[in-house]
Amino acid sequence: MSESREPSMVRAEAVVDLAAIRHNVATLRSRLASAQLMTVVKADGYGHGMVPVARAARQAGADWIGAAVLEEALALRAAGDNGPIFCWLTTPGEPLEQAIAEGIDLSAGAPWEIDEIAAGVEDRPARVHLKIDTGMSRGGAVPEEWPTLLRAALAEEKSGRIEITGIWSHLASSDEPKSPINEAQVATFLSAIEVAESLGVDPPMRHLANSGGTLALPETHFDLVRPGIATYGLSPFGHALPSAELGLRPAMTLRARLAMVKRVPAGAGVSYGLTWTAPAPSTLGLIPLGYGDGLPRHASNGAPVQVRGERRTVVGRICMDQCVVNLEDGSAEAGDEVVLFGPGDNGEPTADDWADAAQTINYEIVTRLGSRVPRRYVDSEEVTG
Template identity: 45%
Template sequence: MTAPQASHHKHTSLPYYTGRARINLDAITHNVATIRDRVHVRSPHTHVMAVVKSNAYGHGLIESARAAVAGGATWLGTAQASEALELRQAGITERILTWLNTPHSDFDPLLEHDIDVSVANPHAVHAVIAAAQRVSRRARVHLKVDTGMGRNGYTVEHMNEIVQPLIAADHAGHISWVGIWSHLACADEPGHEVNQQQVAAFDAAIAYAQAAGARFEVRHLANSAAALTNPHAYYDLVRVGLAMYGLSPAPEVGDSAYFGLRPAMTLEADIATLKELPAGHGVSYSHQYTTPTSTVLAVVPLGYGDGIPRHVSGTRATGGLGAPITIAGQRYRISGRVCMDQFMVDLGPETAAHAGDTAVLFGDSARGEPSADEWAEIAGTISYEIVTRLSERVPRIYTHTDATTS
């Protein structure tokens, strides 16, 4: 067994912190391999891109990237250029695509570090070509097409405005065509008619660009949900984000276990205080919760400063009870408002818990722990946000087993 490691962005050692996110890297490796194998049943030559943007959805950029590669990912994807460069600086050599840029973006270091770039508008095209001329290297370009998401990318009707300059730059030796890609808006609803419309629009975009002279190594459209539910969207590459961290990208279809995924993150904290309170005692700001009987109250030292959503608070509308947590093997719910650094839990008049015991906020439901999906439902959001919003100040502890202690 590999010993757990503590890690935190730009720090090599940490003082004690009251909570931690335990990241099971074997789970990430397992999830990527599971998705790869599922895709290869229908499309044996389709590659897997592990999307590690936003600090790998809160799980840790470098560690998660390496775990994904161990599971069979041959590409890595980031939103920000800084993330892509950090991967290269860590010695990761797999193909990397980064896709968010503005008119102020600097493409030079990306090209110098052999990082693929996405172009979605004319200013990006001209900036990439200029960078390629400055650094005397061909830019590896992926053309982003808006097939119906209404977000980044050029629509098929206006593609000529960016395709023609790229064709000329290819002939001049400044760029290399690598990919064409788009993003599905309703992949988490496999039967939605928009999915078929977007596949058709993507096919039309590919045909147009190829007729103009573009030649693509990879065409990619599928995100996690499509990789698990829609073989028509596989093409040459699938981009796996949420699912690689073991969370279901299509909860209306099935949970993590349904898709054979294992949640990688377990968020926990050490109970700071246990104390007795009488019946009728208000708890936390605005007294949204009042103790119904004499009871034992636990103070859990994580709060919205750590990324715990205030929307998982217990309010009067919910009887003062919020998101579920487990303490000493028993399930409870947050009592009253979540504060910046802590929240409270009513344990009832009899409890086996002690100060210093571990409270599990969310983790793997297969172990009886609350899930990020449960938290998301209470917060009125999605599991993506629950894990991604976890603050940088919360240490990530990396393990290679399902054990939650070393």
């Protein structure tokens, strides 16, 4: 029998380890006393692939799947996910009928949302989570308007058009667990629950925690937690508390093949604007990925990559389709693999390293990866187990 070999990469690919997704979901579940877990797969699973991630998360015991927008939630249903799904971001006039008919839980943070949800009801009541703004000033009803939202929801519940299934909010500073903002938000959330109960609203799901809350703030767990970035093995705390210390495994590796290798003399400028000049005769490699694929242009002249086991640096401006790596005096040739980021197990850069180079967060590095980069799914447990 012939030996099984890894598929050949032509230009570039993002390799996603579904075993890492399952591991991370299980790790997050182990942090919970009794709360259920929602795996958030918005923005195409933070760039990892929404449907494969959702399936892996369900296999690992995720009770809920979270989607930001309607088309994501409906795509999950179309892919065969029949479990609880929560969708929280809609705008006036969106067609809600199908989501309601398919049992997708929706969010409402203002009376007009209650009205629109109720108007979309046909054969079954809509399942609705009411959102309180606990201090992030994004979605949800501010405390002064919370009773008005509750009464609007109660009126539609009595009519049989909606079922109030949750009260929820979102943490603004859970990436800083010691911030007093977290304590203030919990207090506001508890106050909102008390107001709801005084009016006769007592739904089964109260939820506040995101990844940071799940990992570091057990007082935010309530009945359900909603980790996003931690599902993908990336720490919400960055280098302050790395993934490995949290027991998480980064799931994505971004790699490419060098399109060209050339020797340039001292003084040669590189890429648009010639913002980097070779200080000595240097070997340069051309990486066939650029900001059109999702690489942050702000990481120009500083992003790390790995070639032939060595850390190297992107020099010159990152272009739409390509960028240049300084190989210094190292040997390489066209076709050699270059790892832009991965788990870091073999010395390769991580998404956090790229985030540092671009002065952003690891969320953005993986999420912005474009559709021009094919995703390839592997299961390291099948390989090693």
